[in-house]
Amino acid sequence: MKTLKKEKEQSTTSKIVKITGAEAVIKCLLEEGVHLAYGYPGGAIMPVYDEIYKYQDQFHHVLTRHEQGAIHAAQGFARVTGKVGMVFATSGPGATNLVTGIADAQIDSTPLVCITGQVGSHLLGSDAFQETDIIGISTPVTKWNYQITKASEIPEIIAKAFYIAKSGRPGPVLIDITKDAQFGELDFSYKKCEKVRSYKAVPKLNIEKVKEAAELINNAKKPFIVWGQGVILGGAEQEFKKFIEKTNIPSACTGLGLSALETSHPLHVGMVGMHGNYAPIVLTNFVMY
């Protein structure tokens, strides 16, 4: 069987090319620096998978044994790299099988983009084969979701999806693409999303608050730090270590904060939580007599 190869193309950011929605999906991912995805194919997402096949020299897809395996694998990838995890699933049960992982990524602030296939837009709401309202189902557990019904929407929406997934407090984004949008054609060009007008990803630092905080810390007799995953998500491990070493504040972490600071560090006094370490938990309510 002859393997279809796509020559490695130059960035198409400025060039405009007429392609299918399905091919646009893969090209968008490549523009975002995504070369690995986990997933499970099915009828409603076959056009995208056909493009995955054609782009296999540049894009690697891992077939798992269940969509839940795919999304947890994408989470594991995202947790160790800090990059956005990528997942594909088909419509109906494929999409609903992602829900546990999406909810998991939501509460643990893990950046993911999940692309699900959907029935043709003319069939929406008609109880078609393998049709579910995955947008409705995933709304409470996604940072953002969107249903694409026209091929022309693909580049802008996928760019927005990646921006939203990884900016500010990271989280899972689900994009549902109808089959006709995958087959449809568009004039493709890609531009990364740098902002969304209704979304303030990072609040502006208020220097006055920092000064107030510093004053409290400088006058504290029994200062104590509890740190969480934010130190890791913010890539602030070095800054955190410098801060605690200057101030010599005993510091404990939550379960997800573990490993931001090496366990052996003299100021790492353990973990808090239901099964955390005795000292930091008891001393949380320390009262001076």
Added chain:
Amino acid sequence: MRFDDRVTGNLATYAKQAKVIHFELDAAEVNKNVKSDIAVLADVKDSLVEIMQYVNKAEHKEWMKEFDKLYQVEVDAVINDQLNPTKEGLTMGEVVNGISKESKGEAIMVSDVGQHQMFAWRYSNFSKTRSNVTSGGLGTMGFALPAAIGAKMGAPDREVVAIIGDGGYQMTCNELGTILQTKAAVKIVVLNNSYLGMVRQWQELFFDKRYASTEMVSPNFVKLAEAYDIEAVRVSKREDLAGAIKTMMASKDAYFLEVVIEQEDNVFPMIPTGASVSDIRLS
């Protein structure tokens, strides 16, 4: 830090004597659970860089001693029995500690959900960041095996060890097929106590040991792994543990290690649900 309910226990008795400075990115988390005196709303990296200019060099030697004293209490009451057990059954703490030591604290530890997860968090010695991959807020059983596959692909030069209970393992062990197909060199460790351990512990402590649907009969995990071409070993005696861990960590391929654990071991310390953090129990 979002002041999760398992961190705070009963909010009415959480750090009431303290002044709280909340460094947070998400405005909706400030004053959601715990009232803060000062909220520094920004990217934590920027906040930390900025605050370094205003904080003084300090020492808190006497205060640190309080932590050391109470750590010793925990060592005597809980940690020693886990890491240097005298009873015959293997403890989860000693297994995790052994793996952590063998990897010099450099392995990425991927834990599933349950007692073993708590032991993995408590007894891993981490030396690098992004080394603890687990399901925290949702507590999804079955998370670890597929997550470990993703973690290995994300960090191919690092050792990835999945620590899983016999319950959670059976939720997603179909992903052994993904390992078979991709040859991801994940180390899978199943800590088998033949129970859904965490629920059993609660049934023991709060439901008079009525073990409703927590006794788990499992198949031959070694044969299952071998069916997927993964080298597999089962250990039930202490004298075999260190050697088995060493062999596993030295392997360049996927590896499965089942360790038979003391059946009714419990995780301590513990803050009972809804209790004050001050009500933390050591046994």
Added chain:
Amino acid sequence: MEENKNFTISVYTENNIGILNRLSAIFLKRHINIESMTVSKSEIDHVHRFTFVVIVSETLIRKVVLQLEKQIEVIGAFYHTEDEIIYHETALFKISSEHLYDEQIQDKMKFRRAHIISINERWFVIEASGLKEDIDNMYEKLKPFGLLQFVRSGRIAITKPKMAISELLAEIN
């Protein structure tokens, strides 16, 4: 125990499909009933406005509004007490025409500044508007005559304090 009060929440959003679902899910999650809801264009082009009325404590409303504002397509969310708003609600009452000449009905209508907006031999429709209590009152007074149909609008409210939406948009863009 903190008392529950009527709060009016104004949420400014993009005009996209599915936003109502996202916002109502925040109330659902917290087991809060939505007493009234209206959606329409706002004073800013391409920006929609949702108005919700809920009965909760002030502590809770602060948290809910922040969680609403956190949603990607929400530009800004605000809450106001009854005295911080100027509001209006409308209701329509369909009643059998046999009661058309009833003096009691005519008195009610004069007092409440209601008027008949549709009439034929079988039935007529009264429109009444005003504050929530006015509508509640009218309902109680007209019910004995037999309501063939009754419908009530959601609350629309203008706030006395400023809601700086244009400034919020300008900050990001």
